[in-house]
Amino acid sequence: MATAAQADSGGIFHWLDRSHTVAKPGFSRWLVPPAALCVHLCIGQVYAFSVFNLPMTRLIGITESAPDDWKLTELGWIFSIAIVFLGLAAALTGTWLDRVGPRKAMFTAALCFGGGFLISALGVHLHQLWIVYLGYGVLGGCGLGLGYISPVKTLITWFPDRPGMATGMAIMGFGGGAMIASPLSVWLMQQFATPTHVGVMETFIVLGLVYICFMMVGAVIVRVPPKGWAPEGYVAPAQPKKLVTTEHVHVDQALKTPQFYLLWGVLCLNVTAGIGVLGQASAMSQEMFPGQISAAAAAGFVGLLSLFNMVGRFFWASTSDYIGRRNTYMIFFALGMVLYAIVPWTGNIGSVALFVACYAVIISMYGGGFATIPAYLKDIFGTRYVGAIHGRLLTAWSAAGVFGPVLVNYIREYQIDHGVAKADAYSVTMYIMAGLLLVGFVLNWLMHPVGEHHHMNPEDVDA
Amino acid sequence: MTEAKHHEDASGANKVKLILAWTFVGIPLLWGVYNTLAKAVLLFK
Numbered sequence: 001m002a003t004a005a006q007a008d009s010g011g012i013f014h015w016l017d018r019s020h021t022v023a024k025p026g027f028s029r030w031l032v033p034p035a036a037l038c039v040h041l042c043i044g045q046v047y048a049f050s051v052f053n054l055p056m057t058r059l060i061g062i063t064e065s066a067p068d069d070w071k072l073t074e075l076g077w078i079f080s081i082a083i084v085f086l087g088l089a090a091a092l093t094g095t096w097l098d099r100v101g102p103r104k105a106m107f108t109a110a111l112c113f114g115g116g117f118l119i120s121a122l123g124v125h126l127h128q129l130w131i132v133y134l135g136y137g138v139l140g141g142c143g144l145g146l147g148y149i150s151p152v153k154t155l156i157t158w159f160p161d162r163p164g165m166a167t168g169m170a171i172m173g174f175g176g177g178a179m180i181a182s183p184l185s186v187w188l189m190q191q192f193a194t195p196t197h198v199g200v201m202e203t204f205i206v207l208g209l210v211y212i213c214f215m216m217v218g219a220v221i222v223r224v225p226p227k228g229w230a231p232e233g234y235v236a237p238a239q240p241k242k243l244v245t246t247e248h249v250h251v252d253q254a255l256k257t258p259q260f261y262l263l264w265g266v267l268c269l270n271v272t273a274g275i276g277v278l279g280q281a282s283a284m285s286q287e288m289f290p291g292q293i294s295a296a297a298a299a300g301f302v303g304l305l306s307l308f309n310m311v312g313r314f315f316w317a318s319t320s321d322y323i324g325r326r327n328t329y330m331i332f333f334a335l336g337m338v339l340y341a342i343v344p345w346t347g348n349i350g351s352v353a354l355f356v357a358c359y360a361v362i363i364s365m366y367g368g369g370f371a372t373i374p375a376y377l378k379d380i381f382g383t384r385y386v387g388a389i390h391g392r393l394l395t396a397w398s399a400a401g402v403f404g405p406v407l408v409n410y411i412r413e414y415q416i417d418h419g420v421a422k423a424d425a426y427s428v429t430m431y432i433m434a435g436l437l438l439v440g441f442v443l444n445w446l447m448h449p450v451g452e453h454h455h456m457n458p459e460d461v462d463a
Numbered sequence: 464m465t466e467a468k469h470h471e472d473a474s475g476a477n478k479v480k481l482i483l484a485w486t487f488v489g490i491p492l493l494w495g496v497y498n499t500l501a502k503a504v505l506l507f508k
Binding site for chain 1: 477480481484485487488491492494495496498499500502503504505506507508
């Protein structure tokens, strides 16, 4: 196995090596969260990719779709491919990332993500959809996966006293990225649009270049702490807590523990419950409150949810530093169950305010689930391979990305086909979501420390 | 493991770096939040 020292390369890329990123005395650890945010604010754009869908159905027809224009169903695959490759890249490159350090990983993520946009611009120019699939979907998706996990271990190492808050800050950026990308993309397309051109290609080029530059700033700023570093005044707890290990588990060994699969299930179920609703939020709010919520108001509702998704990442992950990870997830599942069960009732009494409040809290816990999981992994498996383990656990996200929307869409269709009014069609879905959260609650309740026989030998930890 | 602690530098240069770094990520984030809130207001009108 190659060690961190062996991973150093020569030549012009020497500055990317882990050995060049070790912080010198006097470096402030508070520079690391903005470095992580540089990456996460960019890759969070993926949630806003749908703003390109309609314009890309009019690349030839300009004002309306021509027969040779791409169809929405074909364009939907761009996002799906990107999310699949996010999961694959995170799972497959985690060990490499642990070895080479955050700077090289961020640098590679920037080239992949920004490069994905540039290749997609070529695809738009040539009107070849497969090039867009390859560009944004495959290459961009790899950039997403690499970028997502690249700062996690670094942040946990810099903030042993507040690992939840530190990773929460970075992953909050992923939630906030869409809020920047959506209006920015629309504005850019308006600037580049002409009577004979929709402006997508130029927007892709600008976004690709901007994202490469922005992410590179993060790669330049990021540092890893010197070996044995601890924050000033920090004293590791003398009496370790039951679910916070001081040992380390190898990434390959982690996959042999029940704890990995319990956490996989916990993340998958928490995300499934949120992601299905997030994708249908606009239609759901209008159908549950006909005449009360207009299309414009529904867009505002979606915006509000993305805000709570972002804030929840920071709030819940930070809270988990004080109340513990397992308790935090207990709240997600227990409170989530109650709120999902209440939602149909809010529709029955026609209370938009209560409906919005319920969903705001639900979505904050959806985001909180993403942001709290790295610290939960650190507590259970130690810090040595937390980045690589996190990468493999993110396959739960990919799975939930399929389960969630399928559950919501198909149950709704089934209900309407069987004569249920549109306003009531979501009730069963909500109760099923509450049931999923009950399963998640049980999985989380079953969590216990990893057996000692899975722990690494101390000499292997430093290798 | 050794306890190799080092003191964080609270010098002016470090403070400037911190302000620049947080401003660099803070401005686009606040712009995104502002745009989102502006849209969300429609929900309550």
